[in-house]
Amino acid sequence: MREVTLSAVRRFSRERRGGVGVFVACAMPLLVSFAAFAVDYGTVQLDARRLQGVADAAALAGATAPDAAQADAAVRALVAASWTKATVVRTVSGRYRADPQIAMAQRFAPGANGDAAQVQVATESPTYFASFFGIPSVRIVRQATAQRRAAASFSVGSRLIGLEGGVLNALLSALTGRAITLGVFDHRALIESNVDVFTLLDRVKLRANLSVNDYGELLAADVRVSDVFGALSDTLSASGQAGAAGAVARVNGAVGGQTIRLGTLIDAGPFARQASGGTGAARIPVLPFMTTVLETNGPRRLALDLGTTVPGVASLKMQVAVGERAQSSPWLAVTDKSETIVRTAQARLYAHARLAPTLLPGLSSLASIDLPLFVQVAGAEARLKTIDCSGSPRSVTIEGRVSALDAAIGTVDESKLDDFSRTIQPAAARILNTLVIDVDASARVSLGAAEPWQERRFTQAMIDGASVQTIRSSAMIQGLVVSLTRNVTLTPRLLGFLPLPVSSLLSAVTQLLAGVAAPLDDVLNAVAGGLGLGIGEADLRVNGLRCGNAVLVG
Template structure:
């Protein structure tokens, strides 16, 4: 009985029984570890091959194969390469789409030997497959509504005075310096960060900070001065000293897109605008819906007297004026604008006391622009394509309540205009011309040379076949009312007024275009500028 319960030698017995299993598990662990290591090595090779191939999609297969060969894998490796496009915000399975030229997907197939677990793994080799996708970051900076009126110191000062509620007096040389000077928005944001003492803040945080127009102008002057543009910097400081400060939400004006989260200026990429257009857009945003009154006197040939009222509305929410983007968002829009002109014209053939008083209302909706595509296929063919749609416009000869100009939420009540009024006769008139309502999106392609040169391209409405004023005058409806008891011949009066309006139409076209240009958009046109293009180094995306 003692032998039946003797436990001596039990461990040896158990070890002998478990040894085959222990040896098998050890072999399995060694082989799995080796397979995992080789799998990681193959993934590293796939990553390197994808990055190499994405540098030049036209030679993707050759570059990927060269990268794999350089890695020194001891056995044959099958290399499959697909070129395509990559959309980061699409569902995971749909992000890579074959057929493009901005992303590369590399698939490597190889096998690795099994050392100890041949029986358990049913063979002496295990097949491996690893994939990697690399894409080049594509971004463009673009703006809409960059048109500026031909220089006229008096008009420009009047507009700036009206926008700021101050008395602005810059010289023609100051205005010219601002028109001729570009400023990089990242450099401007850096200067703004320093002035506001926002150390470490991202560009988005700087643009969203509480600041006013004076802060912004002083920061602009700092950036210009650092860039050696002392003349433009001096003009900006002069302007900053003449205006009344107003809150300025810059993040509604400038959208730096994926680069806004950064804190340092991106190397080799800029988003540039003219100093004059930045000032104009910033002041217009800060004072939203302010009405500007301009007395042009007799500066228009053939016109005895001209006054103009310009009312610039707020920009649509989420629609900046300049943006950095790699996709079709955001859509940029100009501000809705109303212009009201009152001109006095001498009428040939009538009494010397008679004048045509011609009131014209111009309503401009938003011009729009959005990024359509970026071509990074090769350095020689780099380009960006922007779609733009010109501003629909309505012109009418009508009477309005000028106090309602700034209320862009409602249509303005209109009525026949009193064109001529004497002791014996009154001439009323009305006309309307709608321009650009049927215009669709039009594509503008900017090469790298265009971007470097600061080229501005325009799209125009396809239904403007003649001058706007001529269109308006040709359709005017005149009504002559006798105010006395004597019979008055109507035909000579109608003919005299009609001929005078037709004769003055070309001069009025020049005036209308100058005033609409101050609002950022020419009548029936929209200007687009691409100021930066980035076809960055390839990055692994999946």
């Protein structure tokens, strides 16, 4: 028996059949583990991808909601309709800043009145083979952030509705260096016309024959002012504004060979990397745009001879010095960022008005009064506060503040007018000069620089109607020259040096100054308005509103 057993053992040890079964039996735990990894991992990945899609859709729904409560409701409704296995972990409304200088994880900031929503969803993905090892399911959590993209365009300046024809022609002639004579209908057409900014830029590209990929490259290119005005005339003509198109073409005939970089005037904001901007994002008023283009690379000092445009004034001449616009401050901005600020340029106006000769008390012959007026205006500024695309109606809120203002009756050194690094201190002016009696005059009006931001809201209807809202200085005056003449100090002098009180003469001089004050105010406002400036006030415009769809941002 023993021999049989040993023999059987020897035969069994030499037997090769059945070896695979033994190997499989030994390897079975490992094979089950591989199957669990392959099948269960694949299932988890599929569920994770599906869950990410649900999170993305939920974030887009939340970003388009008007407030946090409605965002959470929209997210939960979409998740429930998309996948019953998924649950909402949290929904957070806030604001997203697409700033490459900020770390990705810090670009979303929670807040009640934001433009973005961050959603986190979860689900349990069941396992098949891993359940043998005590792992019945795997928890998956996915997150998505979406932002509601909206952009508004806005500008700050002064109204031109009351711009007198002679002043406009004198201003355009000084800016171009050639005589320009436009009629009343030309003035009205230019004042009332506007164009879409991206349509205009597309025509500038064609006119200048530029090979650029997007608006950012176009705005950074140097183009001839004649090409800009030619494109402006073409755009006006194509939009049915023939009168304004003809007026622009006539002004273009007087433009020289100067060039301009339109990026100094227009900030394309989120459209800078786009090759097409569509329509409706921004419309620009034609006349302020024209004068701003001309003054940007044109002469910094203008000499205006306004003749006898003011009743009671025999002659009126004016020197205008235009300062450089603040760096990184465009004339018009298309943006979704509240830190974008637009400013007007600073300017100095020095006017010499000679009143018509008249007979004054105590004098035996006609005498003329010379009235020097000095006005210095710093740059008014505006910035975007909020864009409300979810309200009814949609709206844009702009904040603006008025610039500092300094005005005087007095004489200044004209050679220093365009040196804005130095302060000008007007001296008392001799406004009446006769053989026996002279009269000196001095007056000063200043509006402080520390003006508060003033808020103005523009609804969609106001934007479509090109409405303008005005902000005024907190210490606003009733007419600049009127205020100066009401507060003027008159000092009569006998033979040029001895003070002498002559009440009747002073009273007559005061009445003469009061009579021309209001018309002179109109002329000063017209000249400043032609340069895009306001005296003691500023006009805010929202030129367009684009409410885009929500997009995923993180």
